[in-house]
Amino acid sequence: SQQGEEDPQALSIQEGENATMNCSYKTSINNLQWYRQNSGRGLVHLILIRSNEREKHSGRLRVTLDTSKKSSSLLITASRAADTASYFCATDLGGGRRALTFGSGTRLQVQP
Amino acid sequence: SAVISQKPSRDICQRGTSLTIQCQVDSQVTMMFWYRQQPGQSLTLIATANQGSEATYESGFVIDKFPISRPNLTFSTLTVSNMSPEDSSIYLCSVDMTGGAPGYGYTFGSGTRLTVV
Numbered sequence: 321s322q323q324g325e326e327d328p329q330a331l332s333i334q335e336g337e338n339a340t341m342n343c344s345y346k347t348s349i350n351n352l353q354w355y356r357q358n359s360g361r362g363l364v365h366l367i368l369i370r371s372n373e374r375e376k377h378s379g380r381l382r383v384t385l386d387t388s389k390k391s392s393s394l395l396i397t398a399s400r401a402a403d404t405a406s407y408f409c410a411t412d413l414g415g416g417r418r419a420l421t422f423g424s425g426t427r428l429q430v431q432p
Numbered sequence: 433s434a435v436i437s438q439k440p441s442r443d444i445c446q447r448g449t450s451l452t453i454q455c456q457v458d459s460q461v462t463m464m465f466w467y468r469q470q471p472g473q474s475l476t477l478i479a480t481a482n483q484g485s486e487a488t489y490e491s492g493f494v495i496d497k498f499p500i501s502r503p504n505l506t507f508s509t510l511t512v513s514n515m516s517p518e519d520s521s522i523y524l525c526s527v528d529m530t531g532g533a534p535g536y537g538y539t540f541g542s543g544t545r546l547t548v549v
Contacts, residue, residue: 353537360469360522360545362438365537408474418528419465420538422475 326409326423334431339396341426343409344389350412352385353420354394357406366394366407401432434459434527438541445515445548452511453544455525460505466498469522469543478523481508515548522546 326343333339345352351370355363369376369385369392376383382395396403409423435458445451455464463482467475478498479487487500501509512519525541 355537355540360543362436362524362540362542363475363526365433365539368537413477417480418463419477419480420475420526421477425474 326407326426328426329424330427330429332429332431333399335399335401337399337430339399339403339428339430341394341407341428343392343394343423345392345409345411345423346390347411347414349387349414352383352392353410354381354383354392355408355410355422357408357425359405363408396428399428399430401430404428404430433537434461434539436525436527436539436541438525438544440544441542442545443547445546447516447548449515450511450513451515451546452509453523453525454509455507455541457506457527461527462505463528464502464508465526465528465538466500466508466510467524467526469524471520475524478510512546515546517548520546520548 349371351368353368354366356366357363367378367381367383369383371387380397385392406425406427408425410420413419413421437456439454443451463480465480466478468478469475477490478493479489479500481487481500481502483502483505497513499511523544526538528538
């Protein structure tokens with residue numbers, strides 16, 4: 321079963337605007353990861369935030385984690401048309417299991 | 433990070449037939465993971481494949497339908513057997529190279545887009 325939900329399900333913005341995606345999860349986590357998927361292809365790892373971290377940056381990406389609310393957000397600043405993709409949050413299954421469970425995903429469309 | 437070669441990238445198959453998907457990793461990995469992504473949906477874990485042992489399947493997935501081989505530490509195959517249109521999905525393999533101390537993400541194959549007609 322999926323770990324949680326993401327919102328919005330779809331987001332359309334203009335180039336240069338910021339995009340914010342939210343992810344909720346259900347169980348305790350060791351870390352939370354964000355991935356990007358272009359046109360139904362393989363996933364590309366974007367950023368990982370550990371459970372003891374509250375915020376992390378990587379280039380134009382900013383991720384926050386609120387373990388008390390079991391939620392995370394991904395902010396893409398100054399978006400570009402090339403950012404058009406689906407974005408997924410993921411956590412490990414827990415109990416020592418290394419496989420990932422994914423959120424429902426957000427489809428981002430950046431209009432040039 | 434690892435590089436995974438997954439093939440075929442896409443196929444159109446007749447119902448009742450089987451398709452075997454291959455993933456080759458450029459380094460040795462203990463665990464490989466197989467996922468299914470149904471149209472417009474997120475990824476669902478099918479099974480975890482360890483070298484030298486039977487794969488561990490998730491609820492809703494069975495070995496007869498999705499047999500997995502893991503002959504060595506760099507290679508795995510997933511077969512989709514006796515296909516029906518409901519099996520039309522993207523299938524992805526993935527590896528975790530973090531050695532139990534994740535600072536980096538997992539690596540995914542480029543996916544196999546399967547259409548069953």
